[in-house]
Amino acid sequence: MPARNRTLKIGDIKVSCGNCSLTELCLPHGMDGPDIEKLDQIVKRQQPFQPGQHVFRAGDKSRSLFAVRSGALKSYCTTEDGDEQVLGFTLPGELVGLDGMSDGSYASSSVVLETTSICELPYDLLEDLCHSLVGLNRQMMRVVSKEITADQGMLLLLGKRNAEERLAAFLLSLSSRYKSRGLSTTEFNLPMSRQDIGNYLGLAIETVSRLFASFQKDQLLKVNRRQVVLVDMPRLRGMVEGCSGRKI
Structure with missing residues (x-):
C-alpha cells in the first residue's frame, strides 16, 4: 500500500464513522455511539485514489479490509490465459478485501473506476474489536452473508438468464x-x-x-x-x- 496512509482519530477530522452518511450500510450499522468511536479509532482514511490505481492486487499480502466512502471499485481476477474476469463492483458503503482474510493474501484485485475515497480497517485490529463488540461481530456476519448471497445470485444470473x-x-x-x-x-x-x-x-x-x-x-x-x-x-x-x- 502507498506510504501516504495515516491513522486519524475522531476530532482530528470532519469525517468519522459516527457522522458518515453511510453508517447504516457499513460496519457501524447497529452499533451505539461509544462502540462506533472504538471502531473509528482503528480506521485509516486515505487520500482519494484516482481511476486506474489499485487498492490491492491478487497475491498481495493481505492486511486490511477496505470500505468505500465515495466512488467505485472493480474487483477482478486474471485467468491462466491472461484474460481479465470481472468479479463485481464495489459502491459507497460496501466492503472489499474479504477474500484476503483466510490465507494471508488477496485472491482478487481491486482497481479504481472513478475518484474514490476509502477507509482502511486493519484485519488484526478489526478482529480484536469483533471479539469485544457484539454489534460489530454481528455486522461482520451480515456482510459475509451478503457476499455469499451475491455470489449465489450471480451464479443464477449467468446460468439461467x-x-x-x-x-x-x-x-x-x-x-x-x-x-x-x-x-x-x-x-x-x-x-x-x-x-x-x-x-x-x-x-x-x-x-x-x-x-x-x-x-x-x-x-x-x-x-x-x-x-x-x-x-x-x-x-x-x-x-x-x-x-x-x-x-x-
Missing part, C-alpha cells in the same frame, strides 16, 4: 443499491464501462451496446453515455421476475 434478462437484472441491482444510499432509483451514473459490464455478465461488448440501444428503443430506459434513466421499472422487473419467480 438470457442476455436481455442479465442486463435488466444488473440495472435493477444497481437501482436497489443506489436506493439504499438515499439516491435516485431511476437515474444514476454507471461508473463501469460497457466492456466491464459485458465481462461481468458474460456478454460481448457488442451485445451490451446492442441491448442498451434496444432497451432505449423499447422505452425501457434512456441512456447518454454512462448516464442511465430507467423509464419503465415495472417492465424491467417483469423481465427478471418472469424468469426467476422472485420479486426484485
